[in-house]
Amino acid sequence: MANLYAQEASGDPAASASPERVVHRLRGSNESTTHIFALVEGTQPLGEVSPLGVPYIPSTGECPDYDYAGFIHISVPLLEEKDTADLDFVLDVNFLPLPGQPLDDDAQHVATTLVNHGLDLAQKMGRSTLQASSLHADGTPADADPFSAAYRAAGFNIKHAERQVKVHVPEYPATVLIPAGFSAHAWLDYDIPEDFLDDVIRLLTIASEDSLTGDLSVEPIQWNRTRLAEAHGRLRSRNAHTLMVALVDDSRQTVVALTELGRHAGSDPEVAEWTVTVTAREWRQQQLATRIKLFALTKLREHWPDVQRAYASIGVDDTAMNHIFDGLGATGISQSEAWELKA
Numbered sequence: 001m002a003n004l005y006a007q008e009a010s011g012d013p014a015a016s017a018s019p020e021r022v023v024h025r026l027r028g029s030n031e032s033t034t035h036i037f038a039l040v041e042g043t044q045p046l047g048e049v050s051p052l053g054v055p056y057i058p059s060t061g062e063c064p065d066y067d068y069a070g071f072i073h074i075s076v077p078l079l080e081e082k083d084t085a086d087l088d089f090v091l092d093v094n095f096l097p098l099p100g101q102p103l104d105d106d107a108q109h110v111a112t113t114l115v116n117h118g119l120d121l122a123q124k125m126g127r128s129t130l131q132a133s134s135l136h137a138d139g140t141p142a143d144a145d146p147f148s149a150a151y152r153a154a155g156f157n158i159k160h161a162e163r164q165v166k167v168h169v170p171e172y173p174a175t176v177l178i179p180a181g182f183s184a185h186a187w188l189d190y191d192i193p194e195d196f197l198d199d200v201i202r203l204l205t206i207a208s209e210d211s212l213t214g215d216l217s218v219e220p221i222q223w224n225r226t227r228l229a230e231a232h233g234r235l236r237s238r239n240a241h242t243l244m245v246a247l248v249d250d251s252r253q254t255v256v257a258l259t260e261l262g263r264h265a266g267s268d269p270e271v272a273e274w275t276v277t278v279t280a281r282e283w284r285q286q287q288l289a290t291r292i293k294l295f296a297l298t299k300l301r302e303h304w305p306d307v308q309r310a311y312a313s314i315g316v317d318d319t320a321m322n323h324i325f326d327g328l329g330a331t332g333i334s335q336s337e338a339w340e341l342k343a
């Protein structure tokens with residue numbers, strides 16, 4: 001249902017999460033735990049009651065056939081942001097309006113009920129900074145998301161806005177001029193040479209500290225070797241892959257700019273996700289991010305020849321990233337907002 005909505009909002013069948021990715025997320029990690037709740041029409045399900053006061057519904061084996069009106073997905077970060085919960089809401093297809101149409105009264109009632117339950121459950125989990133997101137077609141207002149009215153009514157405010165873009169990966173990417181004194185490197189699945197590992201860790205932390213997140217309450221991720229090794233382990237266990245492309249200052253043997261792409265098992269093999277791009281603070285505004293991203297297209301062709309399109313989500317106010325993606329010929333597919341409520 002979430003996929004159906006994302007596909008309709010973006011007009012792109014690739015805008016969806018594979019079942020493998022959802023199941024993997026539900027398994028949780030030492031970084032976060034995720035719970036899914038269902039809003040059921042008709043008779044209340046019977047069964048063992050969870051500590052949050054709602055009955056468990058089996059998700060494997062014999063699954064009862066309830067009349068689902070919608071779902072609530074709650075993720076709680078465990079290492080940083082220990083007051084925060086991320087809430088995701090999904091309307092059952094029967095309540096989902098046709099693209100561009102408003103919600104009818106029944107669907108509005110379901111949306112409001114889901115949001116109110118979500119707030120209640122997240123607070124029972126001890127979280128007081130509650131974040132949710134809206135997604136809608138490019139060029140439409142935030143209210144085009146079926147949950148925006150319910151968020152606003154519950155007291156949420158928009159704190160950050162992003163646009164999702166798609167870049168076509170050319171069959172023969174343009175040759176990129178690597179400035180004299182620098183060399184470009186590509187590492188698959190975190191296979192980073194020992195000499196560059198600490199640089200990469202430092203740059204990933206800087207990316208988290210410096211990326212624009214509007215007025216949203218966020219705490220930067222502090223990367224270290226253990227955390228990177230754990231991320232690598234999770235990647236392997238869900239059969240996902242990353243391609244990291246780095247620009248190295250040869251004289252000092254340090255990484256000065258970095259960009260990363262990812263692929264997920266079960267997702268469309270023609271699609272990659274552009275996750276992080278960062279330039280060391282002292283090297284910014286010298287076209288290094290522009291070049292390393294262009295160079296990444298060549299490496300993408302080389303290592304993942306099936307990939308035809310790369311997707312990214314970039315801050316609406318991020319002048320540099322918007323500029324870089326415009327230069328790569330990116331086209332907008334959808335827009336999203338991060339909403340926040342302090343309970």
Ligand SMILES: CC(C)(COP(=O)(O)OP(=O)(O)OC[C@H]1O[C@@H](n2cnc3c(N)ncnc32)[C@H](O)[C@@H]1OP(=O)(O)O)[C@@H](O)C(=O)NCCC(=O)NCCS
Pocket residue numbers: 206207208210211212257275276277278279280283284285286287288289290291319320321323324
């Ligand atoms: C965003 C970031 C990667 C840009 O790196 P960079 O190496 O400075 O980028 P470039 O020098 O290639 O600049 C690209 C364009 O954006 C412009 N630009 C760069 N920084 C800018 C800024 N702070 N304000 C306005 N314009 C800026 C440049 O002038 C350039 O325009 P031009 O091609 O017309 O000259 C860097 O600022 C960064 O690491 N930020 C923190 C991490 C982050 O936010 N990453 C993006 C989300 S993952």
